[in-house]
Amino acid sequence: MxxxxxxxxxxxxxxxxxxxxxxxxxxxxxxxxxxxxxxxxxxxxxxxxxxxxxxxxxxxxxxxxxxxxxxxxxxxxxxxxxxxxxxxxxxxxxxxxxxxxxxxxxxxxxxxxxxxxxxxxxxxxxxxxxxxxxxxxxxxxxxxxxxxxxxxxxxxxxxxxxxxxxxxxxxxxxxxxxxxxxxxxxxxxxxxxxxxxxxxxxxxxxxxxxxxxxxxxxLEMSAKVAVDAPDRAALLSALLAAGARVDPTDAGLIVKDIPAADIGAIAQRAGVPLSLLAAQQAGLEAAFLELTSDEPPPRVGAHAAPPVEGAQS
Structure with a gap:
């Protein structure tokens, strides 16, 4: 060879x-x-x-x-x-x-x-x-x-x-x-x-x-982290300023692709005390299924891009 x-x-x-x-x-x-x-x-x-x-x-x-x-x-x-x-x-x-x-x-x-x-x-x-x-x-x-x-x-x-x-x-x-x-x-x-x-x-x-x-x-690290604070608006602002992908929910904020320790550090630098910080790591298969679900796939990596309808295998 x-x-x-x-x-x-x-x-x-x-x-x-x-x-x-x-x-x-x-x-x-x-x-x-x-x-x-x-x-x-x-x-x-x-x-x-x-x-x-x-x-x-x-x-x-x-x-x-x-x-x-x-x-x-x-x-x-x-x-x-x-x-x-x-x-x-x-x-x-x-x-x-x-x-x-x-x-x-x-x-x-x-x-x-x-x-x-x-x-x-x-x-x-x-x-x-x-x-x-x-x-x-x-x-x-x-x-x-x-x-x-x-x-x-x-x-x-x-x-x-x-x-x-x-x-x-x-x-x-x-x-x-x-x-x-x-x-x-x-x-x-x-x-x-x-x-x-x-x-x-x-x-x-x-x-x-x-x-x-x-x-x-x-891929496994792409799992989500749940985070919240008494001042949720200030926490959201700090996370967005750091480039985080954040989904607000009624129970708090869901942050993707950033380890829990880094999220805690972002909040600390912004002077925002946390009331919740919990990794929601669901494993490889769950991460794979989320990426390939019928919803528009998220961007992950330098070349990721939005979906196109009607693709063939």
């Missing part, structure tokens, strides 16, 4: 007629870690991946691998390994025959076929027809194809879908191993719970727009 490569998505947009599927999407995927590309069904994930892989033409913006678009790569399978659909195999072919066809077409050493089949745990099933494979076995065959060219980058769409608990544990460790080798690994999912034990960073979109780009720890 050659030197590691970043994925760069810059101001990427795609409209299908009146439907804005993806709008002004910008993020970077770094080598040596697993990045989760997350969002509910219909958020625009698959459209984004298809633009990245040259299967859909963007309305504007760019998506590149080390600064090069997919169609301009000299050896695509050696740069990017992809697994987009677990069902895109000829049912009458064996797994070994399927991979040999692609290896021949891409001038890849035929020895790679058996190596990747072993790597994904399909060696003993290599001569079975794919039509008899379970969904989990087809997922593994998709991974074998993605690894065929020993690529620097892996782009995997919903790779955990259809796997049993043992398969899920296996793929979590497998993704970690790939990243530890210095590869760039981008994994899409509509459920944070599926990938949170295997990803280092999360890129979350909702209705075609970015709503979060950062670590899972940072």
């Amino acid at each position: 050659a030197a590691a490569t970043t994925i760069d998505v810059s101001q990427l947009s795609k409209a299908f007629g009146p439907v804005q599927a993806v709008s002004d999407l910008t993020f970077t995927v770094e080598p040596g870690q697993v990045t989760g590309f997350l969002g509910p069904n219909g958020a625009g994930k698959t459209t984004t991946l298809r633009m990245l892989l040259g299967l859909v033409r963007p309305s504007s913006g760019s998506a590149t691998f080390g600064g090069v678009g997919y169609h301009d790569l000299e050896q695509p399978l050696a740069m990017v390994g992809t697994a987009l659909e677990a069902s895109s195999f000829h049912p009458g072919r064996t797994a070994r025959a399927h991979l040999r066809i692609y290896a021949t077409a891409a001038a890849i050493d035929a020895g790679r076929v058996d190596r990747v089949l072993t790597q994904v745990g399909l060696a003993e099933h290599a001569d079975r027809r794919v039509g008899g494979y379970s969904l989990g076995m087809r997922q593994r065959l998709g991974l074998a194809f993605a690894l065929l060219g020993d690529p620097r980058v892996l782009v995997l769409d919903e790779p955990i879908n259809g796997l049993d608990p043992e398969g899920i544990r296996w793929i979590r460790g497998f993704l970690r191993e790939l990243a530890a080798e210095g590869r760039t690994v981008l994994v899409s999912s509509h459920l944070l719970s599926e990938v949170q034990q295997s990803v280092d960073r999360a890129v979350i979109i909702s209705r075609g727009r970015l709503v979060y780009d950062g670590t899972l720890a940072g």
Whole structure:
């Protein structure tokens, strides 16, 4: 495997007629870690991946691998390994025959076929027809194809879908191993719970727009803090002056994305005694669901933006 490569998505947009599927999407995927590309069904994930892989033409913006678009790569399978659909195999072919066809077409050493089949745990099933494979076995065959060219980058769409608990544990460790080798690994999912034990960073979109780009720890820190004071107006003024995002309620103020200790310090500097200061940390899944709810998503991170109706997955 050659030197590691970043994925760069810059101001990427795609409209299908009146439907804005993806709008002004910008993020970077770094080598040596697993990045989760997350969002509910219909958020625009698959459209984004298809633009990245040259299967859909963007309305504007760019998506590149080390600064090069997919169609301009000299050896695509050696740069990017992809697994987009677990069902895109000829049912009458064996797994070994399927991979040999692609290896021949891409001038890849035929020895790679058996190596990747072993790597994904399909060696003993290599001569079975794919039509008899379970969904989990087809997922593994998709991974074998993605690894065929020993690529620097892996782009995997919903790779955990259809796997049993043992398969899920296996793929979590497998993704970690790939990243530890210095590869760039981008994994899409509509459920944070599926990938949170295997990803280092999360890129979350909702209705075609970015709503979060950062670590899972940072996502959990986006929980709210309830705060109040006898002089609520003075507290609100101090928090807004400090750049806080504040939602007034009948019971007090709800502050987002600022730790409770920092809120206390803001109040102290403003000379405002507090009557309430309580973190309302609800965990990763709650933070994810809030970011991707039907309400307009909040801005989180440098590239976050308001939603667009009608985005497609």
